[in-house]
Amino acid sequence: MTKLSIASWNVNSVRLRAEPLIAPFVAKAQPDVLCLQEIKCLEEQFPEKTFRAMGYEHFHIRGQKGMHGVAIASKLPLEDLGDEAICPREEARHQRVGVAGIELHNFYVPAGGDEPDVETNPRFAHKLEFVDRMRDYFGARNTKKDKILILGDFNIAPTENDVWSHKQLLKVISHTPVEVEKLNAVIDAGDFVDVAREVIPEPEKIYTWWSYRARDYKASNRGRRLDHIWVTPPLKDAALAKGRDGFRIYEPERGREKPSDHVPVVLDLVL
Template structure:
């Protein structure tokens, strides 16, 4: 069977529910993981999203910021929410697919929204950057514990770091810019490797190919300038890497009316 998983920072699920519908009608992934839903739990549009053909939905949210959700065609046997940095700030949610998912049963999908980190790459001067580094440290410790479980898994999300040279439009110009500083990129790559995660996109499409999933709102002609960054990721446990068949970025969503500044990233596995 094929299993398709998409990650997308939607930047307000209620504001862009029509775009979610349009994307799902076009792409029809089996599972859609959203970040930055910006919606408290009691306002989350369960009914509307289920009407798009995704009867199984779980979320954790807050008013006005953060928030993560997973929409699935398949039932899941369990869900999990981790609080990070001693904050209940809705930055992680996970599901484990139920037996009804057939060959995909038992796969756990973790959906993360890593803090952006502010504008100054200095943990002393910038508390937001310090929070980001603490979050990554906790992800690293969690990843080491998770690897010992030996279970098949997929980690997705807006990780707010473009780790490799060709994940940004200009490596040299962005070395001092939060999301591509050496401290962040080395930290992310270290935690990924230690936990045994395979970077799906670069597994199939290695450097020097330029790949982006985010384009700033500050650029009035974002498509022509194409000054993007690859901030949105799909990682797999080593046992799933051989069955990863394709990955792509749905760049056209960035050109829709009132879009998110992130585009969906989709992985297709042949189980």
């Protein structure tokens, strides 16, 4: 059996944070595959040289000028499996590769703006349609047989203990009932296993994001679990083989100088 370590991190500008934040994290965590969201650059602007110095030799990048964007850096070969038409606006928010016999999807789901009303807020309507397309795509797949792992910034905290206050956030985008319902429909459609909640059962709180608006994120600790790693049934044993020790949230990264508002999430699979 072999171990495959996969990390997910919304870095909020890869060029800004590659050397001061991502490189030190990689030196500590040593993920074999690093999936990034919100890279905010074109493919040719990705700082590949910096990532090669970290030990990564294989890259798959879906960039966009100044916003959005997803990228995968890997120590193992990557197979380009082609992108799916999941984003209604054709923004750089999804990529699909093969690595070590796994079909890996990296997602950056739209945040959705501030007003949870599809009539007055097109960004929220866009987000809900994106999640519906995820549901339809995985619902059409044979997820009971296919080894699929999806991860990224889903921008939805699905359970009551994935937010600092369930009651206070029911009308706040990322935890509204309609978003939670639609994300749960993706889980059901793909028979997905939410790895975090398998190894860290409720009612324990789990956060991966803290707002920039908080002067001291640690003191207020008003977090949300927006970053996820899910697997289909054929990968469940591999994903849970190391139990809680195999799933790690690197919270201290939120306290670095000029950090992202998200922190890295890492899963060790035993294949």
